Amino acid sequence: MIGLVFLASIMIFIVTVLQYKEESEDYHKKRLLRKETAVKVHINSILENTSFEVKTDKLKYIFKSNGSMRGLSSISELSRIHKMPINIYDLKGNLIVSSLWHLGQKHDSLQHLPPGIIKLIDKSPDKRYVIKHEGKNGEYQSSYSYIYDRHFKPIAILNLPYLADSTFYKKELWEFLKNLGTIYILMFLLAIFLSYFLSRYITKSLNTVNDVLKKISFSKENQKIIIKNPNEEINQLIETYNNMVDQLEESARKLAQTEREQAWRNMARQVAHEIKNPLTPMRLSIQSFQMTFDPNDPNIKQKFDEFAQMLIEQIDLMSKIASAFSDFAKMPQAHLQEGNLVSTIRNALKLYDPEQVRFVSSDDEILFNFDKNQIQRVITNLVKNALQSVPGDREPEVLVSVRQTEDKIYITVTDNGSGIDPEHQSRIFEPKFTTKSSGMGLGLAIVKKIVENHNGKIYFNSDKEMGTTFIIEFDK
Numbered sequence: 001m002i003g004l005v006f007l008a009s010i011m012i013f014i015v016t017v018l019q020y021k022e023e024s025e026d027y028h029k030k031r032l033l034r035k036e037t038a039v040k041v042h043i044n045s046i047l048e049n050t051s052f053e054v055k056t057d058k059l060k061y062i063f064k065s066n067g068s069m070r071g072l073s074s075i076s077e078l079s080r081i082h083k084m085p086i087n088i089y090d091l092k093g094n095l096i097v098s099s100l101w102h103l104g105q106k107h108d109s110l111q112h113l114p115p116g117i118i119k120l121i122d123k124s125p126d127k128r129y130v131i132k133h134e135g136k137n138g139e140y141q142s143s144y145s146y147i148y149d150r151h152f153k154p155i156a157i158l159n160l161p162y163l164a165d166s167t168f169y170k171k172e173l174w175e176f177l178k179n180l181g182t183i184y185i186l187m188f189l190l191a192i193f194l195s196y197f198l199s200r201y202i203t204k205s206l207n208t209v210n211d212v213l214k215k216i217s218f219s220k221e222n223q224k225i226i227i228k229n230p231n232e233e234i235n236q237l238i239e240t241y242n243n244m245v246d247q248l249e250e251s252a253r254k255l256a257q258t259e260r261e262q263a264w265r266n267m268a269r270q271v272a273h274e275i276k277n278p279l280t281p282m283r284l285s286i287q288s289f290q291m292t293f294d295p296n297d298p299n300i301k302q303k304f305d306e307f308a309q310m311l312i313e314q315i316d317l318m319s320k321i322a323s324a325f326s327d328f329a330k331m332p333q334a335h336l337q338e339g340n341l342v343s344t345i346r347n348a349l350k351l352y353d354p355e356q357v358r359f360v361s362s363d364d365e366i367l368f369n370f371d372k373n374q375i376q377r378v379i380t381n382l383v384k385n386a387l388q389s390v391p392g393d394r395e396p397e398v399l400v401s402v403r404q405t406e407d408k409i410y411i412t413v414t415d416n417g418s419g420i421d422p423e424h425q426s427r428i429f430e431p432k433f434t435t436k437s438s439g440m441g442l443g444l445a446i447v448k449k450i451v452e453n454h455n456g457k458i459y460f461n462s463d464k465e466m467g468t469t470f471i472i473e474f475d476k
Helices: 003-047 058-061 075-082 116-123 165-212 234-292 300-329 341-351 372-388 445-452
Strands: 088-089 093-097 127-136 139-148 154-164 337-340 358-362 367-370 397-402 408-414 457-463 468-473
Touching: 003 075, 003 127, 003 139, 003 154, 058 154, 075 154, 093 408, 116 127, 116 139, 116 154, 116 165, 154 372, 337 341, 341 367, 341 372, 341 397, 341 408, 341 457, 372 397, 372 408, 372 445, 372 468, 397 468, 445 457
Parallel strands: 358 397
Antiparallel strands: 088 093, 088 154, 127 139, 139 154, 337 367, 397 408, 408 468, 457 468
């Protein structure tokens, strides 16, 4: 509403200026016409009483230009009476006599009418034409009209230059706008003052509701709203919210139970799948050894050693699988201690070829509360994945960088690998997901869990065949 009032005030200012301008133009237009009519009446009176023959070539004698001749027919006397310059031209546009001559002002521009003026006068219904132009002292209007003899035959052209002095109108306009502006400024200040306190009063209850709504979470118990003496509409909103909180808690409980059951089912399925992989070759090897066993074979000891070694390798693989899932399930809480993040990342990268893995940092020291071992594990997993994503036909180029802003710390790992398929991107952090021929798909899931334990977040940008950038963001 304040904006509409402001727009209305602007429109009033514009309309006022246009109205004043229109009134000023109309005033000067009518004033010039009145002066022209008065001058013509005076000229006709002189022509009726002159002793000269009323012809074009006699007009310079009838209207003497010499100011010392104080006759009423003097052109300078006419100018003095009517308070404006007067010029008379013949029908070809040549100056006959001018009131400016006695002032010594013989302008070359006055000697002839502007081109086309005579045609414009003839085309005009009232045989009159007005030109507007800007001069040094303001806007000028010049009227051109015919002077007739007793038989209404044109004998000359009368030119009246008129200075449209709008000083008075401009002064009046400025005073009006100044007063109007003062009133509107006071109204705006009053409106803003009142609207601020009214809105604070009206929205106080809504702000309370808004603050509580911002704290809604599935992971914790939500607080109900209690406001004393709310109005009817706010009370309905509060009751709806409190009912929603009860329903939300029940839904969150059921969802958590369902997610736990689903997670255990998925984990059990994945563990069973990973354990079956080494069991199959173990079964086939035992069956093959059983079928080909010959105690009299001179190479029986060598074959038995090879068979035992294969079983030991498969048993070790199952042990690694069990350890990996155990580590994921029993991820320890991060022990946060202040340290230099730059040196920690640099130490984690010492295991890799510096030609393939480069490290850059915005600062030599970035102090941050973190678990050193877990952050090194994050960097190691990301760099390992980055190197494995590079096809065999290109040289690996992995860039690890760390930088800080006023309130954030960013760690990025960029590779030149084959990128992540769009259909896989939504599942990349799932515990059981992997696109490799080997592995259990727990690396990025562990990375995500460690980052979240540090109250951070991890995301990525990937272009097919161009590479992937993983970005870790921590709050300071």
